[in-house]
Amino acid sequence: MDDEREEELWDLLRQAARLSDDEFERLKRGGLQLNYLRICPRKLWLFAHQVRLEADAEAVALGRLTHERAYRDRPRRSLILENLIAIDILEDERTLLEVKHAPTFVEAARLQLRYYLYFLGRRGISLRGELRFPRQRRREAVELDPAAIAEVEAALEEAARIVALSTPPAASYMPACRRCAYAPLCWG
Numbered sequence: 001m002d003d004e005r006e007e008e009l010w011d012l013l014r015q016a017a018r019l020s021d022d023e024f025e026r027l028k029r030g031g032l033q034l035n036y037l038r039i040c041p042r043k044l045w046l047f048a049h050q051v052r053l054e055a056d057a058e059a060v061a062l063g064r065l066t067h068e069r070a071y072r073d074r075p076r077r078s079l080i081l082e083n084l085i086a087i088d089i090l091e092d093e094r095t096l097l098e099v100k101h102a103p104t105f106v107e108a109a110r111l112q113l114r115y116y117l118y119f120l121g122r123r124g125i126s127l128r129g130e131l132r133f134p135r136q137r138r139r140e141a142v143e144l145d146p147a148a149i150a151e152v153e154a155a156l157e158e159a160a161r162i163v164a165l166s167t168p169p170a171a172s173y174m175p176a177c178r179r180c181a182y183a184p185l186c187w188g
Contacts (some may be wrong), residue, residue, distance in 0.1 A: 016146040017122075019153050024122055027156040029163075031085045031112045031119075034152075037159045038108035043182050044159060045168040053181040085116055096120075096127045098142075103133050104176070106140075111155055113142045118152045 019027065029048075036044040046053075079087040088099045098113040100106075113129040120127055121144060129142035142148075162169060171177075171186035180186075 012144065012146065012149075016149040017153065018150075019156070021122075024156075027160050028082075028084060028119065029156070029159060031115050033159055033163075034115045034155050035105070035108045035112040037155055037162070038111050039105050039176065040172070040174070040180070040182075041162050041169045042171050042186060043180065045162055045165060046182055046185065048159075048163040049168075051182070051185070053185075081119075085119055087116060094127055096129045097132050098129065099132050099134065101133075101135065103136065103138065106131070110140075110142055111151065114144060114148045115152050115155070117142070117144050118149060 017024075033044055033048055036047055081087065088097055096113070096116060098109060098116070100109050103109075109131055113131055117127060117129050131140040131142055133139070173187075177183050177187065
């Protein structure tokens with residue numbers, strides 16, 4: 001990315017962001033929480049309240065295996081920033097990869113990656129993002145634009161609202177519930 005394009009991205013973030021630095025610091029959270037927000041608000045609430053049932057879940061194991069086996073030749077993998085966001089792979093100096101086992105929850109994956117780009121942008125780091133689905137040999141570019149910035153900020157506010165609830169939101173059945181590690185807490 002050339003210097004002119006990078007400066008355009010900085011201007012975009014400064015103009016489109018509505019959250020102050022203090023508001024962002026109060027609302028920031030792990031990227032997986034925003035992913036869960038799109039998948040199931042109840043799952044977000046449970047996860048945010050330290051109910052962790054994913055360790056033995058088949059879908060999580062498949063995701064972990066995909067992450068371990070894909071792109072082994074990349075020099076930087078699994079970076080944890082501020083103990084909040086877990087970057088799968090930094091492909092080069094300008095591209096952040098988010099590796100997923102399958103495109104089942106692609107909207108959730110997009111939001112998670114947009115949040116990473118937004119988070120890093122607030123820290124002065126301008127990157128492009130790319131979702132990768134190695135099994136399907138599929139890739140999708142993800143970048144920040146004013147709509148993506150608004151989506152991330154709205155999602156941060158919504159996630160904070162859900163996490164602040166005294167009890168989890170009601171369960172709402174969807175086909176993904178059949179394979180969800182949290183299903184016993186929702187459906188008995």
